Amino acid sequence: MERLMSGSQQNLEREAKMLEMMASHVGDDGIFWVPKYTDKPWLGPVENLPYANVHGQGRMMRAMIAWYQYTGDPRWKERIDRMVDGMDRLMVAHKEDYAYFPTQGWIPEEYFRSCYLKDKGWKDTTEPENEKGGEEGSLFNHQGHIPGALANWYVLTGNRQALRLSGELVRFLTKPKFWADWKGGEYPGVNGAEHAHWNGHLHGHANTLRAILEYAIATNDPRLKQFVRDGYEWGKQHVLPRIGLVGDGQGCGCGRLIGLAVKLTDAGVGDYWEDVDLYIRNQGSEMQFTPEDIPRMRELVAKHSNPDPPQWYKDHTVGTNVRVVESAVGAFSMGYPPNKRNWALCCSPHGNMGLFYAWDGILRYSDGIAKVNLLLNRASPWMDIDSYIPYEGKVVLKNKQAREALVRMPLYVDIGTVTCAVGKKKVQPEWLDRYLRIRNLKAGDVVTIRFPMEERIEKWTSPAPWYGIPKFPVKEDVVFTFKFKGNTLVEVSPPLWDNGWMYVDRAAKYKAAKAPMKKVRRYVTSKRLKW
Structure with a gap:
């Protein structure tokens, strides 16, 4: 997606090899397998390989849909059609008019327990009773992508099996038991489950709401469109949404919210361009590691180096200390206070996808x-x-x-x-x-x-600790004073975190009344992905 934005060919050969490797893992049965490697301990016990990660099916399908549009290569279409059929036949539990992916596999560890083993299938296909039973405490987090990818594939190619399976999964994911307090509502007189009110995993819910919307677009279902709009409006109230600092503060959270807001607006369900502008000018870009962050990252490394790292780190089996700081540039931070001091495999791709969604x-x-x-x-x-x-x-x-x-x-x-x-x-x-x-x-x-460009002051209050437990990625129960130029936050007082560097350079950076000019080479493309 970002190659479409920038035209960059950096590391294209390496990326092609990665794509070839990943595509080779889509089996003849249509399942995207994690193969039986003996030298990759992070994949879990060798005796359980190969297995299929549910979350990975949705992510791989979305990636292949993008590459099919980008390249026009019919081999991507053949693989995606095969995946639709494989998930439908093998991985999904079908009921009367709905379907779901079971959550109980043979591997008890987090991130592995909901995996489908090639030689054993599922350990237990019992229907999940609530939303908190999946990976990271969220059923939606690992199942939410899939019906959206299926619906998009139908829109692109007319694959009716994909549309049917998407609808079955959406009917499961919209069951009242997964939303709000489905018996009484969170406020007197409000049935929160019918309005997509929720509490929990921001990323899982954002993924799922977007998938429901994509199915609603494919079928022109106005009830589901309104359901998603209600869920977005509800979810974006969390923490300090004025600048896109939502959920647990991870860089990928804001990126996901940008994607949902753009999709809702394009579908005519609402007008959220103001939200997108605020998100991308603030948290949606501030969370990215830039060359200006390198001196501060080096200082952090010097202060917090582990004097006795584990053997796997020394062997570079999982970790490395080679050009770590330089390699972090362009990645997105997890965002926990006090600094942009760490990143995760989810934050970097989804944070960068937020840039693409806004650009698009x-x-x-x-x-x-x-x-x-x-x-x-x-x-x-x-x-x-x-x-x-x-x-x-x-x-x-x-x-x-x-x-x-x-x-x-x-x-x-x-x-x-x-x-x-x-x-x-x-x-x-x-x-x-x-x-x-x-x-x-x-x-x-x-x-x-x-038009006049004026500064303005807004005051926003961070949430109090949740049931007395510190939970949020900012100082809690604090009134913050935000100074904006347009929709760009240029100063915040007090700082969101003590000893943190996010937003601290903006006052000086944006003080000028004339825009600094820089000559660059710009890339132009007429291609537009249906994401």
């Missing part, structure tokens, strides 16, 4: 109309967008193909103050809700949009 949502083009949803930089075959925000209230559109542009103004912009010019000619602003409409454009036209 910046611009939509159809029938000569360019719709600009986010005032962020973007180069495209139809129109280039140069954003001077948050330094200046200025956006420049360099038209290539559009005859009309619709440009959304964020909520902090008073539309009465907006000015617009095509070339040197001033244009009277015309509005469709918060979208500035610019008509009669020609190739080569340069549109300049200006």
Whole structure:
């Protein structure tokens, strides 16, 4: 996905080998297997191999769907069709009108207990009774991806087996017993289970809500669309959602929320571009390790080096100390206080996917109309967008193909103050809700949009400890003062964490009233993935 954004070919040969390796693990039976390696202790006891991780089926299918669109290679289609059939026949327990993946396998350890063994199948196919019975205490966390991937595959190819199985899984995942307090509701008079209210694993619930939405889009089910909207609105209240600091603060959490918000908006279920703008300008990008973080990471390494690391670390069997800091650049942090001091295999890909979801949502083009949803930089075959925000209230559109542009103004912009010019000619602003409409454009036209860029202060309170137990990735029960320029957080007081460096450099970085300019080579693609 990020190659589509950047055009980068860095390590492409290595990536191709990884893809070839992973694709080879899709068996003739259609199951994505973890094969019988004897030199990879992190895969669990050798006697249990090969096994199939439920979570891995959904992730692999989503990855292959992206690669099928990216390459057009029919071999990806054959593999995905095979996976649909394999999961349907072998891994899923079918009931009257619904289906589920059992959670009780033969391996008792966390992350392995819900694995399907090739020579034994499931240990127990009893239907799960609540949402807390899966990996990381969440049934949704390891099953949530799959019905969405299946629904997307139907939309792309018309595979009706995928649609049927997706529907069966969605009917299971939307059972009241998995949502809220399904007997009484969390508030008097509210049936929370019918409105996707939930408490628990942010990532699992975000994945599942997105999957339900994807099935609802495939079948045009308005009830399910509203269910997902209610669940998103409920879930985004957690911790400090104004800046996208949600759940346990992991970098992947914000990325998942961005994806769900974009999907809901594209489906016409709501307008969440304001949320996406706030998320991506703050937690959705602040959680990424950048070259500027290297000195601080080196300082952390010097302070916290283990004087006696385990043998597997010395042997580089699982860990390594070779160029660790440099290799972390581009990854996303887990985010627990006080610093961006660690990362995880889930945070880096899903945090980076949040960048892609936002990038993809910046611009939509159809029938000569360019719709600009986010005032962020973007180069495209139809129109280039140069954003001077948050330094200046200025956006420049360099038209290539559009005859009309619709440009959304964020909520902090008073539309009465907006000015617009095509070339040197001033244009009277015309509005469709918060979208500035610019008509009669020609190739080569340069549109300049200006508005005041002002700082504002907002106060937000972090949650109190949950039943007296510290639980949240910020100081708890504290009133924070946020200073914004546009939707960019430039200063927070007190700091979110003691001795942490997140957001501390922003006041100086964004102090200037003129945007710093840098000459870069920009990549343009006309391809759009249906993710």
